Amino acid sequence: MTTVETMRAMRITRHGGPEVLEAATVPVPAPQAGEVLVRVAAVALNNTDLWTREGAYGNPEDPQALSGWRGPIDFPRVQGADVSGRVAAVGPGVDGDLVGRRVVVDPAIYDSGGPDANPVGLMGSERDGGYAEYVTAPAELVHDMTDSPLTFDQLAALPTAYGTALGMIERGRLQDGETALVTGASGGVGLALIQIARARGARVIAVSSAAKIEAVREAGAHEVLDRARDLAGQIRAAAPEGVDVALDVVAGDLLADGLPLLREGGRWVVAGALGGYGAAFDVRRLYLHNAQVIGSAMHTPRHFGLLMDLARRAAIRPVVSAGLPLERAAEAQEELARRRHVGKLVLHP
Structure with a gap:
């Protein structure tokens, strides 16, 4: 005592x-x-x-x-x-x-x-x-x-950070062999997402600022994209068959731009709003492709x-x-x- x-x-x-x-x-x-x-x-x-x-x-x-x-x-x-x-x-x-x-x-x-x-x-x-x-x-x-x-x-x-990341991965039902997109990848939650998704056997495509690309790659991402360039185009090139699970702490315009990049039955998991909490998207991208937008607060x-x-x-x-x-x-x-x-x-x- x-x-x-x-x-x-x-x-x-x-x-x-x-x-x-x-x-x-x-x-x-x-x-x-x-x-x-x-x-x-x-x-x-x-x-x-x-x-x-x-x-x-x-x-x-x-x-x-x-x-x-x-x-x-x-x-x-x-x-x-x-x-x-x-x-x-x-x-x-x-x-x-x-x-x-x-x-x-x-x-x-x-x-x-x-x-x-x-x-x-x-x-x-x-x-x-x-x-x-x-x-x-x-x-x-x-x-x-x-x-x-x-x-x-x-x-x-x-x-x-890691609790939030694991909650996102569990709610997004990320499986071995699937492709995961991680936004805000150099932050605490982003790095945690990379490590846990890799441990699950997923292929990880991460989004970061140019100055932190090497550090994010060292954390385990298979590919790292520069957020300042044509992000949708980079994602299409990195995942031509689509993304299975997006693990997103940015939201904002990225949510609208990114939904069409999901595969059939894809899941977009949101646990932050670094890019802004207002988002508008075409709901047809949800119901025509059996996609899901999932909110995830911690674990x-x-x-x-x-x-x-x-x-x-x-x-x-x-x-x-x-x-x-x-x-x-x-x-x-x-x-x-x-x-x-x-x-x-x-x-x-």
Whole structure:
């Protein structure tokens, strides 16, 4: 049991730019019944951190409304969804043998307790996250990774990016031998999609900026296309028989341009809107070709369990770009927003 009473944390008290991240000394949270207390070793950054801080998610009634991942945020809020660390203490009803184990926290808040539950909240948005020395989490969402050869930084890179990627691949039903198109390929989710799709036996065509093509190819893509050139033409040349599954975090105009490039029965899976959240397309491309457009928000508990199994075997190895101390969280978020790096940025409390 930890005897520390206070801890350092980086939190937001309102929506805004990086300047709203503030350092604070706050009480160490006490694990409640069914919870564990994790001493944070590493917390990875995600676009969700930026958009939650900015309040950029909107809501169904008002797309311009300031909102966290799934609604208004209770301020102050400690950010950070992606946590690896060691269990420091357990609450009532939790096996004490977990203390000292290396763990990864599933950051999702689910709508039910089943293996196919949907995420309806996120650590760092709807509850306090890992931009701190300690964080609490439900014991059933804490996965023992003591036997994994991955480092704490690599483990922290897994939950949101790789969880989102595996959720997309599972919902898109990507199979061995199929052709997958990956957009935004140099980002955290994009690199995860490449690695997991390759592990499935798929042929991977990735889309990236020219400056990052070699890094994306090194991550495992079979072909890498320059997003600044005639993208539809490049995709047709790379996949003349069509794409089986598009794994898309860009959306916008790409969705309309890309649907005709699917094979019969193809699936276009959307899990982001880096290119804009407004999209219009010809619905005939759906019903005449038995195509599907599938929304994918993160992962289910079953997906996350599959991801942890991959990580224990080191079948995937996240790329970590840089690590910074917790107090430089605002600087790290600014660097994330510039999108000049390849791989994950990680904070060390």
